[in-house]
Amino acid sequence: MRRINIGLLGCGTVGRGFVDLLARERERIRGRDGVDIAVRRILVRDADKPRPGINPSLLSTAALDILDDGCDIIVELVGGVHSAGAFVRRALANGKHVVTANKALLADSGRELFASAERNRVRIGFEASVCGGIPIVRALRLGLAGDRIESISGILNGTCNYILTRMEQDDLEFDGALRLAKERGFAEADSALDVGGEDAAQKLRILGELAFGPQHVNMRVHGIGDVTHAEIEQARARRCVVRHVATARQVGGGIEMRVERRELPEFHPLAGIRDENNAVVIRGRAVGELMFQGKGAGSLPTAAAVLSDVIEIAACSTMTP
Ligand SMILES: NC(=O)c1ccc[n+]([C@@H]2O[C@H](COP(=O)([O-])OP(=O)(O)OC[C@H]3O[C@@H](n4cnc5c(N)ncnc54)[C@H](OP(=O)(O)O)[C@@H]3O)[C@@H](O)[C@H]2O)c1
Missing domain, CATH: 3.30.360.10 (Dihydrodipicolinate Reductase; domain 2)
Known part of the structure; x- marks a missing residue:
């Protein structure tokens, strides 16, 4: 069983949905896909905000702690173009796969980010960026x-x-x-x-x-x-x-x-x-x-699309055992 460590950027509507859904489906995914997916760190802006169901010891406000950590996949659910773009560029340069729901970022810099992913031999999953839960x-x-x-x-x-x-x-x-x-x-x-x-x-x-x-x-x-x-x-x-x-x-x-x-x-x-x-x-x-x-949106439908990308990348890529 391979362990896949996730660095989660953002714990808002979709980020929280991702944590909930993974908790529910983790065992099933272990059995079906042979990978054990775990959230290792979570980036937020405000670490003191109440977040029921989220383990506070996973939270950090320092992006580099997560981007330069030993995670296998960075899941970007921060939104916007500037900070999110900087985080994704750093993750790709560090040789990490990226999953994002951020259509604004892809519309703005998609070609550059995909070229960077190719140079660094990693993948970008973006199923959640269009029509949330619909696997279009x-x-x-x-x-x-x-x-x-x-x-x-x-x-x-x-x-x-x-x-x-x-x-x-x-x-x-x-x-x-x-x-x-x-x-x-x-x-x-x-x-x-x-x-x-x-x-x-x-x-x-x-x-x-x-x-x-x-x-x-x-x-x-x-x-x-x-x-x-x-x-x-x-x-x-x-x-x-x-x-x-x-x-x-x-x-x-x-x-x-x-x-x-x-x-x-x-x-x-x-x-x-x-x-x-x-x-x-x-x-x-x-x-x-x-x-x-x-x-086409909402916490769990969008999280399901994010998780589908994580599973696809985890199941297809050669990652550290
Ligand atoms: N909501 C939907 O139904 C939906 C559907 C499809 C796609 N999307 C896309 O999914 C992405 C996330 O959307 P969302 O609705 O989940 O957003 P959201 O509820 O506003 O959550 C954003 C999260 O990112 C954190 N964050 C924002 N800027 C940050 C920064 N500079 N540094 C550290 N943390 C930062 C926030 O921290 P705090 O919690 O501390 O404020 C929050 O946890 C967006 O790209 C959006 O377009 C959303």
């Missing part, structure tokens, strides 16, 4: 590796979908639906990246690169901040619904990506996606149309 990264990277992808379309931002669904079902204007999304924990205090479309655009860039490879991208992004209840009612009168849809397709000269509000007929596969759920429709030349849907 692995589907594109492995499951569909034999086919040529023609297009991807999806509802990639749960906050926007929640707002549009509430406007449609509760007859709310945008501000009322956004307030509800914040009260229920589906929107951040600063929701600009979500409602402005940039969050969905970052996820689409990651999926587009997996599906089509590195190519010139023509991206246009429009959010939902100016949607009105009247627009939703007019769509309803035409037996349609309004959804915030991200699409990527190969065109002459590169990849065309669009993130925008669209009026979809009620029978469209994405029209039935409600509340905070996410969905992705992939059209492959050989397989035809495939649809994935489910929880």
Whole structure:
């Protein structure tokens, strides 16, 4: 049985979920995959914050203690671009595998980080960076590796979908639906990246690169901040619904990506996606149309995607026995 030591950076929504899920599944993973995964250290900003269920002796506020320690895999769940980027660069340079849920970091510096991983002969797992619990990264990277992808379309931002669904079902204007999304924990205090479309655009860039490879991208992004209840009612009168849809397709000269509000007929596969759920429709030349849907965020669904990367790297890599 190989022991795999994790250096966990961040113990917030997803980090805590990761610790909980690993505690529940550790024995099963030992039996199934022949690896014993243990969290060795946890980086936080504030070591005095109450963290029920977390062993306080694992906590540290000194990133280098963890990055330069003997961990096999660094799991980055800090978020943001600057500190997280510095941590990931250091981990890769130290020859450590990295698992991250950080779409913003990958959208900003993905190519540089993957080049560094290749130079240092380590891997970066990023299943959790797009659509939380939906295994869409692995589907594109492995499951569909034999086919040529023609297009991807999806509802990639749960906050926007929640707002549009509430406007449609509760007859709310945008501000009322956004307030509800914040009260229920589906929107951040600063929701600009979500409602402005940039969050969905970052996820689409990651999926587009997996599906089509590195190519010139023509991206246009429009959010939902100016949607009105009247627009939703007019769509309803035409037996349609309004959804915030991200699409990527190969065109002459590169990849065309669009993130925008669209009026979809009620029978469209994405029209039935409600509340905070996410969905992705992939059209492959050989397989035809495939649809994935489910929880695109949240503590445990996202942690499950993080843990799946840890298991894949642990089971496939040669690490110190
Ligand atoms: N939440 C979701 O549902 C979800 C879904 C998909 C992907 N993601 C991604 O997962 C990542 C983590 O998100 P989250 O929601 O778990 O974030 P979060 O709840 O804000 O937690 C962030 C954690 O990182 C720690 N931290 C932040 N900056 C730090 C620094 N400079 N040095 C040391 N520790 C630092 C915080 O420490 P303290 O606890 O001491 O403040 C906290 O424990 C993000 O990249 C996010 O985009 C999240």
